[in-house]
Amino acid sequence: MSDSSIKNMEQFAAISGISRPTVSKYFNDPDSVRRSSRERIEAAIEKYNYRPNIFAMNQNRALTKNIGIVVPLLSDPYFSEIARNLEQHCIDAGYRPTLFSAHGDSKHEVEVLDNLRSLKPAGVLLAPLGRASDQDVLEKFCADVPTLIFDSNVGECGIEFVGSDNFQFARDITNYLCRSGEPPCFFEMKTPANPNAHRRRQSYLAAMEEFGFEPQVISVEGEGWAFEEIGFRGAQDALLKKAFATNTVLCSNDRLAIGFLSACYVNGITVGHGEGCAIRVAGQDGHPLTRYTCPPLTTISHNYEAVSLQAAEALFAAIDGQKQPWKSTRIEGKLILRASA
Amino acid sequence: MSDSSIKNMEQFAAISGISRPTVSKYFNDPDSVRRSSRERIEAAIEKYNYRPNIFAMNQNRALTKNIGIVVPLLSDPYFSEIARNLEQHCIDAGYRPTLFSAHGDSKHEVEVLDNLRSLKPAGVLLAPLGRASDQDVLEKFCADVPTLIFDSNVGECGIEFVGSDNFQFARDITNYLCRSGEPPCFFEMKTPANPNAHRRRQSYLAAMEEFGFEPQVISVEGEGWAFEEIGFRGAQDALLKKAFATNTVLCSNDRLAIGFLSACYVNGITVGHGEGCAIRVAGQDGHPLTRYTCPPLTTISHNYEAVSLQAAEALFAAIDGQKQPWKSTRIEGKLILRASA
DNA sequence: CCCTATATTTTACGCGCGTAAAGTTTTTGT
């Protein structure tokens, strides 16, 4: 418990009366040293509170336990939630995760990937920015480092792709909306950052066709990641123009829907599936706050747990040397019926 | 642009026909080498796309440019927003920020701090968990590493404290609520993680006394960081019991308020300051989504920009060797009047 | 109790780079 003036493993080994390599072995696997040594080391750790420098440790190690986790934007609840899950899975499996955000910007993404190489990661879990990503950089990175791409597919690179089944998302919720009331219009951003948005639109179109309804897509302007603001403005505009052919709107994602709900509110339009409601609104993603919107938002939620677990385990398997052909795993979401639709 | 087979600075220096130490100097400061050398190095970088290993770089450097940023929980929008700001300021000042989250858990916080030492940071910007933090560990860390504490004060440790003026927050919004309608009740968590919550309660009490109103504090049960859920349940309960003496509620923070609004909605209680509204609700923090709640939430917002700038610059000054006595800087928030109150 | 097989520890070197000190070249001033 005393304040260790011990600066490195050399000194620590000397004080505990054991050779440095043995101490090194101990930290790598406590059971790999003799019991008597282990006890002396552990007593010394207790006494001096010494810990090896993790970066020096990884410097000359054949296989590190580092795993890099990269998401496009940490402030987006979907990514912060999935990142949280991934980190936990890594820790549980004995790895050391490090989290990076590309801050919604392609240049940052490239920089993160560059820095990641210095970490000598055993593997990387990467959710690319999508459309904006530098494809060449991603591919080269995947070629150099065992990488599992999740959330947003960017060609067959990396070990495997794991993400949500966006076709199923839009299909199932469109299906529900059609069966429970008027068919939905589709509300989306004109230039979404993420390719999943395209899948959702296409799936909506297909589902509507299957039902024999006329689809209607409202694409609103707006760049960047301020989806609520974009949804709000787009909805304001569209509501003013009475642009929606039916009384039901399916938003491309929950954050747009949150903006949409807000626009409805300020325009005095009551949202919900009940009597006296003017419009039904649904989202997609299972954003943590959709439970608390007014009204609570009907949505289709990512299976966060399954996506993150599948992604993590596929990466671990690859790190363990199990070679598999590239594949794409798409995990179904779960419809969450609430008052908004 | 070719795929560099270059593994280290040695090889890179050899290929570019320059000594390794000179290359090292170049990466440390391109202007510190002769122009002819610089051009040759830059040509080689272009050609082989070489970058030094950032962790090896910092290994034996007297002063690194690393800055650690630690927040209690990244999934909380307040922290992700402030962290984003801090990162940008670090980058702008030529530092290399690395972001860590304590995941709302004291043990993680200790671990993060341990790992941070390995980074040999020039400085650390630390928002402690608060009540749950291991005080001894924090103090020892501050003694070893130039650390600036922000958001939540934990005794006079570190270089300086920078945070919001929580007394002013609750005072000003209580003031506004008293002047614009019935005096507010105060809605809070019984056992908040963060000491700022206590300040806000006390400030509310003081402000009410000043106005000559009877204060009323409703403290709801709930552990952890699921504030919306805690707010929702607490509000459900309190509304059912008609626990509020007035028609106005000041929530201790915006996330509780979001849960509160949701509870009002499902109970058919209209929120707002207008005609026909049953209750007024206000929050505190300036959560990014409060603009889009229904109704939009009246709140008092942190001055994110000022807090992060002040914190960053104080740290930079300390890193540059400017010794100042410890002080505490509390930055005022800005009242944001919306429809909810 | 002695010898061999196995478990540990030592020795020695490497990872990728920073940096001080000493030697060399280039630039500057005149």
Place this chain on the structure above:
DNA sequence: ACAAAAACTTTACGCGCGTAAAATATAGGG
């Protein structure tokens, strides 16, 4: 054109630790 100053390059060593190979200690068998 020459000396002094400035810039640069070499040399040499260090950071904190991993790891293979050699040396040593421990355990098992008769």
